[in-house]
Amino acid sequence: MAHMSMGDDAPDLFHLQRMYWAVVGSVIAAATVVNILNRYLAYQRLRDTTLTPSKPKSLFFNIYATVTAIVREASYATLPPRSVRGYTFHFTPLGPVSLILANLVIVLVLCFYKLDTADRWKWEDVGYQTGFIAICQLPLIFLLAGRTNIIGLLSGTSYNRLNWFHRWIARTLWLTATIHMGFWFRNWAQYDYIIYQLRNDPLTKRGFSAWCILTAIVLSSMAPVRRLSYEFFVLQHLVLFVGFLVAVWLHAPAEVKVWVWIPIGLVVFDRVARYAWATYANLSVFHRSPTKHALWAHRATFTPLPGNVTRVTIENPTVGWKAGQHVFLTCHSLVPLQSHPFTIASIPSDGKMEFLIRAEKGGTRRFFRFASKYHGILGSSEKDAAEEKTRTVLIDGPYGAIRPLRQFDSVVLLAGGMGVTYIMPCLRDIVAGWKESGRGESTARTTATKRIRVVWVVKPRSQFSWFERELQTVHSEVKQCRRDQPDITREIEMSVYVTCDEMLEPVVQQAVCLQSGEPTETRVENPAEGTEKARHKDDASVHSITPSHHTSSPMEDCCQAGGGCCCCCVDTVDEDQIQITNKICTCSGHVAPTDTPKVVVDSTETGPEKPTTEIESSFQSSDEGLENISIFTGRPKPRHIIRKVLEQAEGESAVVVCGPAGLSDEVRRSVVYLSDERAVHKGTGAQGVYLHVERFGW
Structure with missing residues (x-):
């Protein structure tokens, strides 16, 4: 049948299948x-001894950067949510x-190529042709x-991005x-x-059965159905696709059964x-196991953290990894026959694999x-307690996959909530590259990054x-x-935005920006206590609050019980001008009282371009754990934050x-x-921007 002519000079059906795979193969190529090319660029940048290693150095790569910028602007574009x-x-x-x-x-073109669907005598030919085009798509789905x-x-x-396709x-x-x-x-x-x-x-x-099974697969793969029960989805998905392959194999003519055998081979290879x-x-x-006579190589400890989060730690893991990667974790003694993906929150130099799991x-x-x-309540000895708290896990x-961030001139890392488990290893990996360069262990450059901007949006403090601990370690390592290397640019600035807390009351306190290493000027006016003025060298104002750690509150319980927060009406914050309206909500959703002391944050430069902003709030400070991080009450404005970094960039930047x-x-x-706006690589001198959005699927 495949070599039968459909008439009107239409090619045979095998030729149409080859045409489809020629196109697919071209895209993959x-x-x-x-x-x-991107790998070569990373290799080149890390061996470039100039002051701008992340900037194109040849006509070819200038053209490549321009084409890349145009494609990125088109491919990154998306409609606002509705x-x-x-x-x-x-x-x-x-x-x-x-x-x-x-x-x-x-x-669709191949399905109806040179066929007249209005001609009733061609309907059978359309049925044959569409069947042959349908079955040749199976290998791509399994690939x-x-x-x-x-x-x-x-x-x-990464495979999780390809899963959307x-x-x-x-x-x-x-x-x-x-x-x-x-x-x-x-x-x-x-x-x-x-x-x-x-x-x-x-x-x-058999054909109708195959179509029914495929329909069930498509419907059960919709996002709302998947979210009902992921474990059930995986189980029924495996059963249905096996049944679908069997039905298609029984339905298909002998000369096209190869399109069924290829997916079977791909499944076997993957498994x-x-x-x-x-x-x-x-x-x-x-491997060399620390536990004698142990069959399994990994045992993990489980530690509870605020926010209903569990820290799972595997000491001396047997596999290596890169910042930004994840593993599927299995613990049959606690969760039998289940495996879930979790981002690795540590870096290889830690000597341990950590996960933060909500x-x-x-x-x-x-x-x-x-x-x-088992956290701190066992009455047995410390050794027995440690043994009780560990469980055998499989990874x-x-x-x-992500392009190595060390190759970029400037890196912006933004995280919301648990997303910090992804950006924190990326941050620490770049700083580790700075440390390696400082030791002078090799003549090759270990990182081309000069500036890092970190933004973390949280609900409770x-x-x-x-x-x-990791944030303070990063600060110490950057200072070192x-x-x-005092003659080499090493700038890092970190901000935390609190969007929902039991207080939700902004505090003004000295905040050290790691970019300059100098504290900023802050002016606090309180009618009850008078006026205090602290003068410093930097010309930028920072509005921050100091959080209280390790405490629980009714607001936290509210947020944790519902999987979200009962207070989400906090306005956005512009770090440059500290623009916050007086609509600050408490946990119950009501506007905070306005009879509290007035806090005014200003810069050393007075004038119309940098207005003073008044914030109705009260102030309570309880610890000094994060004095090196700017902390804001509200939501960030990513566009302003990214623009500020791009204006200083001397080469390609990355936003994660x-x-x-x-x-x-x-x-x-x-x-x-x-x-x-900046006309990247279009004659203005503005350098490219690489964007990586990490989500498990789109």
């Missing part, structure tokens, strides 16, 4: 070339959508689904299969023959590769209950304790790097965001706007 009856819809960026639409157009991903390896893309290619396959079935039914309907075929023709029965690596990583026989429901809730049960990974969809969307739109 183009992505591979771009990946190779709210319908309380549910907010977030839209996918234009780049991925364009690829899916292009695939859809190509598939995009595996964790051991060939396309991801070639293109430098996997779902939409599957929906395109469903549409193609529906057209295939529809034209056969349309042809049989002329003779009232549909019911007869479904009852008596085995080939029709064998994963299980082989997991066996090596988790069995102590392949207790939601199911397995993560069991982790927190176990950690809380699968690491997975995840108790979340600061998650990474308080400046002492070792991990957090809620709203924050990610705002950062994405800000990068597109600023890239277009």
